[in-house]
Amino acid sequence: MSRALAGVAFLSAAVGAAADGGTAESPSRGALVRFHTACASCHVAECSGRLSFDSGSAGARGHVKRYAPTANDAVVRELFSMLTSLKRTCQHALPAPPLLPRFDAAFLAEHFNPDASAWFVPLPARSRTGVVELDVGVGQHAEVSLLDDSLETLVEVHGAGTLRLDAPASARPSFLLVRRAQSVSRLEVR
Numbered sequence: 793m794s795r796a797l798a799g800v801a802f803l804s805a806a807v808g809a810a811a812d813g814g815t816a817e818s819p820s821r822g823a824l825v826r827f828h829t830a831c832a833s834c835h836v837a838e839c840s841g842r843l844s845f846d847s848g849s850a851g852a853r854g855h856v857k858r859y860a861p862t863a864n865d866a867v868v869r870e871l872f873s874m875l876t877s878l879k880r881t882c883q884h885a886l887p888a889p890p891l892l893p894r895f896d897a898a899f900l901a902e903h904f905n906p907d908a909s910a911w912f913v914p915l916p917a918r919s920r921t922g923v924v925e926l927d928v929g930v931g932q933h934a935e936v937s938l939l940d941d942s943l944e945t946l947v948e949v950h951g952a953g954t955l956r957l958d959a960p961a962s963a964r965p966s967f968l969l970v971r972r973a974q975s976v977s978r979l980e981v982r
């Protein structure tokens with residue numbers, strides 16, 4: 793009985809800690825997208841536990857805010873716990889793909905980090921090779937990478953307008969990282 797009560801208390805404390813629905817175990821989509829667009833390039837291979845600021849947590853907070861200036865306090869806390877968990881378990885959390893490979897404007901907006909001007913979009917598993925096609929707007933030279941769930945780059949294209957990537961079959965979700973684009977107005981996986 794007391795064990796069950798303790799479990800419930802822990803759960804509600806974890807939910808209370810992040811106003812937008814994320815917890816240390818399952819961060820919010822917003823925190824995941826921020827992490828993979830603004831932090832992963834430096835932090836993803838880290839699980840040694842060596843990383844630390846001499847200045848303590850105040851210094852670390854300043855550092856996180858530098859790379860996530862518009863993140864609210866709840867998301868900053870989530871980013872901290874994601875990094876702590878990465879260092880402890882050597883595993884990074886990833887956002888879940890949609891059940892069907894349909895990416896409407898709302899879904900794309902949820903996967904955009906304004907501070908990094910970048911998108912991190914989860915794509916469902918595919919039983920056969922396919923094509924990822926997206927419109928990134930003209931004028932800027934966008935960088936688009938398809939990553940596997942270990943965040944290894946599978947394919948990369950650079951350019952403007954309509955971009956296409958050949959996506960290998962994959963039993964697990966993959967992830968599209970879009971940088972230096974003005975917009976992603978359309979994304980299709982065929």
Ligand code: HEC
Pocket residue numbers: 826827830831832833834835843844845846852855856859860871872875
């Ligand atoms: C350009 C590379 C780079 C980026 C981008 C970056 N970091 Fe860091 N981060 C570092 C380095 C290097 C350290 C270690 C500093 C030290 O050793 O004093 C660090 C340290 C930290 C620490 C302190 C860890 C500890 O145990 O004290 C946290 C927390 C952290 N980063 C979170 C983040 C988050 C969250 C983001 C994204 C919003 C981010 N970092 C983006 C390079 C980066």
